Amino acid sequence: MAGKTVDISTILTPDTMGTEIASMWQSWDNMRQEWKALSEETRRYIFATDTTQTTNAKLPWKNKTVTPKLTQIRDNLIANYLASLFPKRKWLFWKGSSEDSATKEKREAIENYMRYVVGQPEFKKEINKVLTDYIDDGNCFVTPEWVDERIEGVEGNKYGYVGPVARRVAPLDIVFNPIANTFNKSPKIIRAVWTLGEVRRMLDAITTDETKETIEALWNYMVEIRQKCAAGGDVGSFTQKDAYLQMDGFDSYAEYLSSGYVELLFFMGDLYDVHGNQMYPNYKIIVADRHKIISKEPNPSYFGQAPVYHAGWRIRQDNLWAMGPLHNLVGMQYRIDHLENLKADVLDTIAYPVLKIKGYVEDFEWQPMERIICGDDGDVEMLQPPYQVLQLDDQLMKYAETMEQMAGAPKEAMGFRNPGEKTMYEVQRLENAYNRIFQNKIMQFEEYVLEPILNAMLELARRKMDTSQIAIWDDELGMETFISISPSDLTGMGKLYPLAARHFAERAEVLQNLNTFANSALYADAGVRVHISGKALAEMLEEFFDIEDYEIVKPYIQIEENKETQLLSSVANEQAMMEATTPGGIAPDDTTPMEA
Numbered sequence: 001m002a003g004k005t006v007d008i009s010t011i012l013t014p015d016t017m018g019t020e021i022a023s024m025w026q027s028w029d030n031m032r033q034e035w036k037a038l039s040e041e042t043r044r045y046i047f048a049t050d051t052t053q054t055t056n057a058k059l060p061w062k063n064k065t066v067t068p069k070l071t072q073i074r075d076n077l078i079a080n081y082l083a084s085l086f087p088k089r090k091w092l093f094w095k096g097s098s099e100d101s102a103t104k105e106k107r108e109a110i111e112n113y114m115r116y117v118v119g120q121p122e123f124k125k126e127i128n129k130v131l132t133d134y135i136d137d138g139n140c141f142v143t144p145e146w147v148d149e150r151i152e153g154v155e156g157n158k159y160g161y162v163g164p165v166a167r168r169v170a171p172l173d174i175v176f177n178p179i180a181n182t183f184n185k186s187p188k189i190i191r192a193v194w195t196l197g198e199v200r201r202m203l204d205a206i207t208t209d210e211t212k213e214t215i216e217a218l219w220n221y222m223v224e225i226r227q228k229c230a231a232g233g234d235v236g237s238f239t240q241k242d243a244y245l246q247m248d249g250f251d252s253y254a255e256y257l258s259s260g261y262v263e264l265l266f267f268m269g270d271l272y273d274v275h276g277n278q279m280y281p282n283y284k285i286i287v288a289d290r291h292k293i294i295s296k297e298p299n300p301s302y303f304g305q306a307p308v309y310h311a312g313w314r315i316r317q318d319n320l321w322a323m324g325p326l327h328n329l330v331g332m333q334y335r336i337d338h339l340e341n342l343k344a345d346v347l348d349t350i351a352y353p354v355l356k357i358k359g360y361v362e363d364f365e366w367q368p369m370e371r372i373i374c375g376d377d378g379d380v381e382m383l384q385p386p387y388q389v390l391q392l393d394d395q396l397m398k399y400a401e402t403m404e405q406m407a408g409a410p411k412e413a414m415g416f417r418n419p420g421e422k423t424m425y426e427v428q429r430l431e432n433a434y435n436r437i438f439q440n441k442i443m444q445f446e447e448y449v450l451e452p453i454l455n456a457m458l459e460l461a462r463r464k465m466d467t468s469q470i471a472i473w474d475d476e477l478g479m480e481t482f483i484s485i486s487p488s489d490l491t492g493m494g495k496l497y498p499l500a501a502r503h504f505a506e507r508a509e510v511l512q513n514l515n516t517f518a519n520s521a522l523y524a525d526a527g528v529r530v531h532i533s534g535k536a537l538a539e540m541l542e543e544f545f546d547i548e549d550y551e552i553v554k555p556y557i558q559i560e561e562n563k564e565t566q567l568l569s570s571v572a573n574e575q576a577m578m579e580a581t582t583p584g585g586i587a588p589d590d591t592t593p594m595e596a
Helices: 014-030 032-046 070-083 104-118 120-134 195-207 214-228 253-260 325-351 393-406 423-434 436-464 499-520 535-545 557-581
Strands: 005-008 093-098 138-148 164-170 175-177 189-194 261-273 278-288 292-298 309-312 314-316 317-324 356-358 377-385 468-474 479-485 493-499
Touching: 014 175, 014 189, 014 261, 014 278, 014 292, 032 070, 032 138, 032 325, 070 120, 070 393, 070 436, 093 104, 104 120, 104 164, 104 468, 104 479, 120 138, 120 164, 120 436, 138 393, 138 436, 164 436, 189 195, 195 214, 195 261, 195 292, 195 377, 214 253, 214 292, 309 314, 309 317, 309 436, 325 393, 436 493
Parallel strands: 005 261
Antiparallel strands: 093 493, 138 164, 138 309, 175 189, 189 261, 261 278, 278 292, 314 317, 356 377, 468 479
């Protein structure tokens, strides 16, 4: 499969392997320069406050106003995507693929633990960042990470969160083979810039008795070359301007060494050493300073591939770097700003017109009731601009509406209704059809990012967690309760899936068709209706309307309630009859015997 494995034929020492990985970073980064330029231009328009910050600065207009239509579309997409991804409190479910994994106990244990994990405030904040990358850059990346944020309290107990979290990977900090068949099969390199203290902490975490001496020598080497560089000494060939030593964000390699930071390249994927005839399948290799290998070990994930997940908004053929919804709208934003500032300049010219002065004219101020003294051949004439340019409002509105439609963000998503009188179900059908692009793009994000990262976080918890106590919400008690979860509770065959965007569009269509059928002559036929289960229909409506927590649907509950109503009614009628037949002044409960 093309692009699945990286071949390195010049590996002689581990340090040489590190420089080759750094060279791969540089090569793959150069292959996406066009995409980087497009994303940068789009970002300038999103956050621009005037046209001097955009490519519109080249125009000679006096007015520099930006109409933030592109920004409004972007904010609209983010808000509606988030609303579709997390529509209710319970949106995450486990589906077992074996008999042991499909039991109620297993399902409840996994769902309770993962709902506790995704209920942490940082989860939605991180997904919001990933979703923003999806819209701004057209590409988003996320990976799971294990954190331990516990602090020691009284009596030696620890309090705080420990478990998996989702971590956004910035699109500018990751490269891969863009012509590979799929992102999952392509090797990946993630770039990070850490302080020396953070690197020291990481080295301590991966140090074992067998590697202690090697890691300590590596640390001493990294510190020594920085001390030499800071003192102005010679650090050998590392000061050369080789391609693999050109650090992003630093003018020179010497400046980088003097900064106190360490650049780390995390290589993940399959690597083949042609020279040594050795294959490194599904390996994770960490390279520091673009030439020194810190760690080289197999990826421990059960999935057999690097746990980094990617979604692209507009997929390109034969190129994994996708296009964003805003990228090809920059030209229309440019046009809107151009016309708006052109109108403003014309209005300024009308209010303060250009004067054509002929012959001798004494100096004057252009103001009401001003007297202008001219010579025999003198004259002052106003040069009027063409007023037709002011009739551009319809064209500007058309541009703005077209931009929303092309980005998959119709006005209905903002609460506006398209023209024409319609029934309720006709509106629902039109909305489903009109929002087709919106639904498709949010389903891509859900399928390629949200669902995989949830399962990767569960897999990470199976490998790293010990028995822990988590808080869950008990619907019956109406309060939080605490349960213990162990790794064995999370072990099973199956997968987590979010019940969100791709399911709600289908549900809306089913409900619409069901209402149409219920009002049709076909359903009125007793021969057809007798074969339709009212109990199953009620259970389906309970699920579709997301009202399970209220326990509205119970088998034959109306019979029980009618029986209770009739009983209360009979008691009330009997009480009323007794009161009606009792003589005045004597109460029904008065049991005092009459005197003889």
